[in-house]
Amino acid sequence: RKEVEQDPGPFNVPEGATVAFNCTYSNSASQSFFWYRQDCRKEPKLLMSVYSSGNEDGRFTAQLNRASQYISLLIRDSKLSDSATYLCVVKGNNDMRFGAGTRLTVKP
């Protein structure tokens, strides 16, 4: 079983749509959780951290369920510029483990 699993997609949505990504992780001792965004041929960039209480940053909302070892990302009113691969990242004591990513394409 992979340490971090994501639905690879692709998700093809129209502008303005709401889209949700899910992620599960296997290590119950994981301590920190993140969503990263990776554009084609670029390095990953931090989108937001994820907390058990849930957190929101503009159109983006992230949720963490430790009991289910499940992380989600919700994007509202999607923009063309949101097209990218979204990586679920789980951090243990020392290093970060990446999911394979979910590809999102927002179309006009």
Added chain:
Amino acid sequence: GAVVSQHPSWVICKSGTSVKIECRSLDFQATTMFWYRQFPKQSLMLMATSNEGSKATYEQGVEKDKFLINHASLTLSTLTVTSAHPEDSSFYICSARDLGGGTQYFGPGTRLLVL
């Protein structure tokens, strides 16, 4: 914000040659640097963790004699792919963590193509 640079950004080499990739933290000191590899349409896979002044810790399945890592200072780590072969062609990304042990900052990556 914190910046991590990598050099070169891309390299094409013949099979059998060695390639060195540099990773620098430009405005902070990094006790720990991480080296990742990403094949097309796949996730970033951690190759090794390097701590300044000590030997790198390699992930299972990564040959330490093939991927030489040096972390001689708090701002520089190097990855040398020795005797590169076409299957080593990939996107290599480094990441640096500051002294506080908090956020990891990623370099822009190095694309390696071995012919």
